[in-house]
Amino acid sequence: MRWWHDINIWVKRGGAALLTAALVGGGYLWLEQHSPEHRLSEACSGMLPVSDVLDMTGDDFELTSGTFDVSSEVTEPAGLATNCKIGSLWIDIETTAGAHSPYGTYTFQRRDDVLPVPLGSGWSGFIVAEDEDGGLDASVLLDCPNWPARKGSGILVTTQARYSTDRVGLARVATATAQRTAERTGCDATPGTRIDRVDPAPPPPDTSVAAEFPKGTCTGLTSHKAFRETAAATAPVEYCVLEGGLALQAEYGPFAGGRDGTYGGRSRPAGNARDMAWASARCRGALGTGMYWAETTGNADREPAKKLLDAAELKDLRRFARDSAARHGCSAPTAP
Known part of the structure; x- marks a missing residue:
């Protein structure tokens, strides 16, 4: 078996070290490509603030991601509109012109239940705490002065976190997603500052x-x-x-x-x-x-x-x- 003899000679001459390095290097590359950080960095057209999302979800989650069209009258920038689901966290990113359903399932539309609370910190956005058992929704609207209506006018990020009470965490996900989207799509927006607190909701x-x-x-x-x-x-x-x-x-x-x-x-x-x-x-x-x-x-x-x-x-x-x-x-x- 000449081929086995040749392999033995190659291993004795240092091939073993090269083979080990190749296997180990390949293993690191595989791990990196399948790490939570890498998976999130590619989801939602690469618009997500990875560290802020991981703070909300942890590193064990199911992930789905896709794109959709907002309107036949809007030619949105590459990568928009997009949405993704990371565990119990939902994120939609689209243009403000032609937005599909900005209100989503917000409970405050009953007008006698919870009310939206402004995010503050220079952001045009709000958060809604749905019930005592946990459940949050947050939206951010970011103006893009260099985008006419036919390009979308601005960026709208809508987020939903089921079974969560981390209002500051979700507010950071929504606002950081909007800011990252602006940077990646060429939107000349003026973002707010990082959110440290969110006002409490009015009483029922x-x-x-x-x-x-x-x-x-x-x-x-x-x-x-x-x-x-x-x-x-x-x-x-x-x-x-x-x-x-x-x-x-x-x-x-x-x-x-x-x-x-x-x-x-x-x-x-x-x-x-x-x-x-x-x-x-x-x-x-x-x-x-x-x-x-x-x-x-x-x-x-x-x-x-x-x-x-x-x-x-x-x-x-x-x-x-x-x-x-x-x-x-x-x-x-x-x-x-």
């Missing part, structure tokens, strides 16, 4: 108490004395819930576009109808149109009327819209 409806001097999104409103509010910041969705089941809501960018029609299904930029009162403003970049709504919540205790708001409540909606628009750098709202 059955524990809210009367107060005379609101300091957040309800600042300056006088038609009702009891309210639930969050900090006045620059979140793309804001709420001020007044007693009696009346909710004032501000929406920007893809969140304002979630309703059919130019003005949320209404033909006019402002109005005061039986079921809803609204105002609107023009905003820059990814913020698009600002919409300001007054609607009743699921636990509303109000008598039917030809118009939803009385004179004092209508004044409050105008104040709410004016202050929110000013914080977001929008035009003065067209008011009802």
Whole structure:
């Protein structure tokens, strides 16, 4: 067996060391390519902040990743839109123009449950704690001044963490993902700073108490004395819930576009109808149109009327819209 004789000669002349090095080196390469860090670095088109994601998930997880189209009217940059699932963590990254479903399954849309809390730290975003058993959602909207609407206007990151109560961790995942996406896609964004804390959510409806001097999104409103509010910041969705089941809501960018029609299904930029009162403003970049709504919540205790708001409540909606628009750098709202 001449071939076996040749191998023996090669091994005796130092081939064994070379063979061992090749096997060991190949093993390291295999391990590196299959490590949690390497797998995450390639998921979601390479847009993920690996260390922040690992802080949320640990290093033992199932991973799926893929891409999708946002709209036939948007030619998004390479790598967008993309989504991935890392264990119980879900991440969607898309452009703000043409976004599929920015609200997702957010529970605050019931308007009598939890409310969105602004992320702060210079970010246009919010977080929602779904229930006491754990479960968080967070969204970040990042304006890209060099992207026209046909290229997407901006970046929208939506995250969901089931069975988690780590609000700061999820806020960091969402914001760092947005920043990394901007860097990789050529978006000239101005990101916020790293998040160290997130404000607590307002109490649920059955524990809210009367107060005379609101300091957040309800600042300056006088038609009702009891309210639930969050900090006045620059979140793309804001709420001020007044007693009696009346909710004032501000929406920007893809969140304002979630309703059919130019003005949320209404033909006019402002109005005061039986079921809803609204105002609107023009905003820059990814913020698009600002919409300001007054609607009743699921636990509303109000008598039917030809118009939803009385004179004092209508004044409050105008104040709410004016202050929110000013914080977001929008035009003065067209008011009802």
